[in-house]
Amino acid sequence: MEKRERVEKLNSLTQKIIAYRMIPFMVAAIIVVFVAKVLLINEVIKVYLIIGVLVLFIFAFLACEKRVEKIKERCEFLCEREWCSMLDCSLYEPERGFSDVEFNTFGIIKLDQKYYSNNYFKGTYKGVGVRQADVVIYRDDYKNDNWETTTYFDGRVLEFTTDKITANNVKIFSKGFDSRLDINDSRVDVDRLFFNDNFDVFASDPSEVQEFLTDKLMGHLQVLQNMNRSIGVRFDERLVYVAINGARPFEVASMEDVSYEEKIAVMETEIQIAIDLIEGLGLVSE
Numbered sequence: 666m667e668k669r670e671r672v673e674k675l676n677s678l679t680q681k682i683i684a685y686r687m688i689p690f691m692v693a694a695i696i697v698v699f700v701a702k703v704l705l706i707n708e709v710i711k712v713y714l715i716i717g718v719l720v721l722f723i724f725a726f727l728a729c730e731k732r733v734e735k736i737k738e739r740c741e742f743l744c745e746r747e748w749c750s751m752l753d754c755s756l757y758e759p760e761r762g763f764s765d766v767e768f769n770t771f772g773i774i775k776l777d778q779k780y781y782s783n784n785y786f787k788g789t790y791k792g793v794g795v796r797q798a799d800v801v802i803y804r805d806d807y808k809n810d811n812w813e814t815t816t817y818f819d820g821r822v823l824e825f826t827t828d829k830i831t832a833n834n835v836k837i838f839s840k841g842f843d844s845r846l847d848i849n850d851s852r853v854d855v856d857r858l859f860f861n862d863n864f865d866v867f868a869s870d871p872s873e874v875q876e877f878l879t880d881k882l883m884g885h886l887q888v889l890q891n892m893n894r895s896i897g898v899r900f901d902e903r904l905v906y907v908a909i910n911g912a913r914p915f916e917v918a919s920m921e922d923v924s925y926e927e928k929i930a931v932m933e934t935e936i937q938i939a940i941d942l943i944e945g946l947g948l949v950s951e
Contacts, residue, residue, distance in 0.1 A: 675743055678736050685733050689726040751936045752788030752795060761785040762798040763822065773836070773899045773906045774818055775845040778804035786936075791949045794826035795939050800908075817843050818910050820895075823939060825905040827948040832877045832900040836867040839890045842897045842910065857883055863890060885945030898946075907942055 695718075741757070762782025769776055784799040803816040838844055840863055850867040853874045860883045868874045877900070890896055895910035943949060 675740055678740050678743075682733050682736050685729040685736070688729045689722060692722045692725045751933065751940065752790050755788040756786070757932075758785045759783060763796075763800065768800065768822070771822070771824065771899070771906045772834070772846070772901070773822070773844065773897050773908050774800075774802065775847075777802050777817065777845070788936075790940055790943055792827070793943050793948050795823065795943070797821055797823040797939060817845065818908070820908065820910040822909075823907045823942065825907075825943060825946075825948055826903060827905065827943075828903060829948050830900050830903055830905055832868075832873060833902055834869055835874060835877060835900045837878075837886060837898045837900075838865045838867075839863060839894065839896045840865065842895050842908075844897055844908075855883070860887070863887065879947070882945075882947055888945070889942070905946060905948060907946075 760783060762785050763771075764782075765776060765780045768774075768780070768782065779802070781801045782798045786795075786797045788795050798821070800818060800820065800822045801816065802818040803814055806813050806815065834850070836844075836846075836848065836850070848867050850869045851871055853866045853868050853871045854861050855866060855874065855878055857880070860878075864886065866874055866878070886896075886898065889909075893909045893911065897906075897908040897910075899906045
């Protein structure tokens with residue numbers, strides 16, 4: 666099925682969702698008319714009729730909601746087929762994210778009092794495994810007789826798995842990126858002044874950094890920072906983690922409130938960012 670056909674099918678399914686959502690309200694309208702007629706009947710029959718019609722309304726509502734959920738599942742499947750044209754083995758689960766225990770192993774941002782993650786996406790591109798999710802880290806503090814919420818990360822986190830990376834726990838943070846990590850590794854200055862002015866590099870083996878950070882890689886990180894301002898990257902033996910603060914573009918409106926052309930376009934744009942990161946960070950074997 667081509668993209669145009671998928672979009673047409675999605676729009677058709679959306680119309681079905683709207684129609685099924687209207688059915689209970691149509692039943693409610695019938696109930697109002699019916700009750701008005703029943704008011705002229707004796708009290709006993711009136712009670713039984715009202716109860717019967719209310720049961721019918723509840724049955725219609727539940728049956729329609731069940732049907733709507735089935736249609737939504739079909740819609741998600743068709744959307745995933747579109748994303749699979751960009752990434753292999755694609756999986757998108759809007760209600761799922763990285764667990765706090767799992768996220769804690771990434772070693773790119775320290776967890777705080779409260780943590781939330783959703784919009785999980787998984788796939789592969791040219792042999793590189795890709796996982797991403799939206800992440801929010803915050804805390805509530807009681808100050809001056811009021812609760813204050815402090816959010817220090819609200820963005821997206823990506824994980825890449827590749828055999829191309831051999832660096833051991835090299836962290837690169839743009840200036841101002843608040844990782845809140847307790848970093849014991851040495852800060853390393855590279856031989857590019859512009860990079861030192863915009864990034865902090867930490868590594869347990871400084872000599873490894875000079876070889877690892879090529880001009881191409883530094884250039885891509887600079888472009889990424891210019892686009893997002895606050896980023897963190899961690900390289901650690903076959904795993905690369907990228908945290909982009911202030912960007913959660915996977916958040917889109919519900920299916921009834923947004924056209925599928927727009928929904929697909931948003932997802933394609935964000936998948937392309939993951940692909941650009943894979944290419945730009947040199948994660949694909951030559």
